[in-house]
Amino acid sequence: MLIDPPELPASLRDGHVVVGNFDGVHRGHAAVIREAAAPAHAAGRPVVALTFEPHPRTFFRPEQPLFRLTGRDEKARMLARAGADETVVLTFNEALAAIEAEAFVADVLARRLAAHTAVVGWDFHFGRNRAGSPAFLAEAGPRHGMFVEVVPPFGGPTPVSSSAIRDRLDAGDLQGANRLLGRRWIIEGEVVHGDKRGRELGYPTANIVLPPETRLAHGVYAVRALVGDRIVDGAASFGRRPQFDDGAPRFETFLLDFSGDLYGLRLRIELVAYLRPELKFDSVEALVVQMERDVLDARAAIAAPEDPLAPSALV
Missing domain, CATH: 3.40.50.620 (HUPs)
Incomplete structure (x- = not known):
């Protein structure tokens, strides 16, 4: 460049x-x-x-x-x-x-x-x-x-556009956004310290603060992260954490089968599937049960055949 x-x-x-x-x-x-x-x-x-x-x-x-x-x-x-x-x-x-x-x-x-x-x-x-x-x-x-x-325009009567992709990400239509991109959408950011609540719940997360204008639907996603030269599967949450503080939106990724210090590193994370919207549960215990389901759902989504219209572009 x-x-x-x-x-x-x-x-x-x-x-x-x-x-x-x-x-x-x-x-x-x-x-x-x-x-x-x-x-x-x-x-x-x-x-x-x-x-x-x-x-x-x-x-x-x-x-x-x-x-x-x-x-x-x-x-x-x-x-x-x-x-x-x-x-x-x-x-x-x-x-x-x-x-x-x-x-x-x-x-x-x-x-x-x-x-x-x-x-x-x-x-x-x-x-x-x-x-x-x-x-x-x-x-x-x-x-x-x-x-x-x-x-000439690409995509027929309705040309592919960046604004259409933004609208789909905002609506939670990750598959539609990825297919317009022709690849999985990738975010990038530095891992910062959070409140360590995920660690207390048994799901330590790598936290990335996205720009405030990011119009990504709040919810839980299946993701893959490039950590150094290794790709690691994960489940991520983007939102305000209504169970606890309703703070500024944060992208929190639980990396599956991984241990190590990520603070200060820049991660590239591709979004594979939108799993569910952000919710507030009756108790923290109910949240943890749902997080266990989210991890299973993330593993299944990542293991599914890759969408040929939206392949990985992480490496």
Whole structure:
């Protein structure tokens, strides 16, 4: 991953540059990458994914935080998995927001990235006031020595979109979200100290605080976590812990058949199945009985055949 490079190294110049926000790197994004990768690699050219951080919507509307499906590092991993040879991240700031569409084509795509071909999705807009459309790029690119490809919508009458995936995660439709992604959704975060209540109940958890704008349905999930170079199955709860404190939402993962100190480590966790909503029980004892069932349900969900429309992408 290259961040704000003044220009690209020789090995990445004269390539196919795919431009987008790519939040989630879903099936539609992957289709755009594939559209660039096949002819580029056949001609011995690199594929460079150009994206922006923070997300432009976050820059323009900071008072309305965006539920991000992928952070910067995870986005770069998934772009590489989709076929990009390198990801270039441009900082989206006042200067980039103010750049005219023509200058973006000339100064960013043609000069800094030395693009042979620029590839965008059918709905991508760029430049000041979003004046740069795919049609504008198709006209301006050749004037600056570039070929241009515009990839049509993916997914039929209702194109796959990041917003549709967010809505499904919010509704507890994890299978639907994962199928739009084309893989299992992955969260990433540092393990922090909690109240140790899970340990007292016999289910010690690795706690991760997700961004407050995360619109994941509160409940219990079957998950798999990458711990170092080892994948460990688990059962996770996301929510406010109504049995105890109704505090800020927290993602708590009980790793099955695992022992070890995880504090301070960054974990990548993929969500396999949504098991049940968050509930308040008549007693702590009843909660523990349900937690035992949750572990059994998580083991069964993880052992089930992998959904071919949403495979694991943890490694």
